[in-house]
Amino acid sequence: MSESFPPADRAGDDKQDRLGQLEAMSCHRPNEDSLIARFFAPIAAAGGLGLKDDAACLTPKANHDLVLTTDALVESVHFLPGDPPRSVARKALGVNVSDLTAKGADPTGFLLSLALPEDWTEAWLADFADGLGQAAGDFGCPLLGGDTVKARGALTLSVTALGQVPAGRMVRRTTAQIGDLICVTGTIGDSALGLALRSDPAWAKILSAPHRAFLADRYLHPQPRWRLAAAVRACAQAAMDVSDGLAGDLAKMMRVSGVSAEIDGDHVPLSDAARAAVEASPGLIHQVMTGGDDYEILCTVAEKNLDRFRKEADSVDVRLSVIGRVVAGTSLPIFRMSGSERRYDVGSFSHF
Structure with a gap:
């Protein structure tokens, strides 16, 4: 009977095997032109020229301004390894469309830059x-x-997204006025709680399966309120989207407008799932107020325009809540909740 002995440097052989596998994979992968033609040309618009040229060609509508925004997403920073590819794609485009909506811009199209790691697969x-x-x-x-x-x-x-607005009508974040009402779309805090579920916190065990599924979905799949763009430019005095947390983004908008705000925290809209989480662990209310990735529209509206804004939001099935008012001053916005007051000094999310 013969005996076989393992190689002296199995680790070295394993590394060589892996490199060999990667090389073999790369030999059978499409080149860049084939990759583009196979995966992306079928979903491109006419202005993309079949993705066969070095640039796209776009003619803006007459008497319209172009609005441009860009956001980068990095694995393990903006999404987690193992997140479904479809979800990553939807988030990448959704966060940019949300920025356009906050400017009152109608989406026109987008450019994608994609840097694939060495172990990417065609699937x-x-x-x-x-x-x-x-x-x-x-x-x-x-x-x-x-x-x-x-x-x-x-x-x-x-993703770099392009939108259009009638000339001179882009809604800025710097133009909030004292006395404006502060409004927000949808519900707040769901995405932050959905991300927190990944660490299996104790409060999650108290939630129903549908509530957990709802929060997880809100993290994976932002819902940009793009159908509200026309109403934002018609009714909002100042606007931005809630990407880095309600408290931090509100403070940012108030600061650049040279004003402050008073918020009725009990009027900040919560989903049934978020409310159940806060009831299970009351301290989560602060994570709701400061957590990011909601991608809802935060705006200030003159009181005379509120009824019109509500009707426009209702017509596109977007929930709209009044949560406070713009006031004079330069201090951080004050949040009043259940008889207590708090100013959040955590700021919005920053990479640096």
């Missing part, structure tokens, strides 16, 4: 492209072009 990319095409259709924001490269680090993607 992952096919699912990503499918989700991206679905999101582009849902948001009325088609693909116009972009770039695809190989990354030596984490998966990274950047």
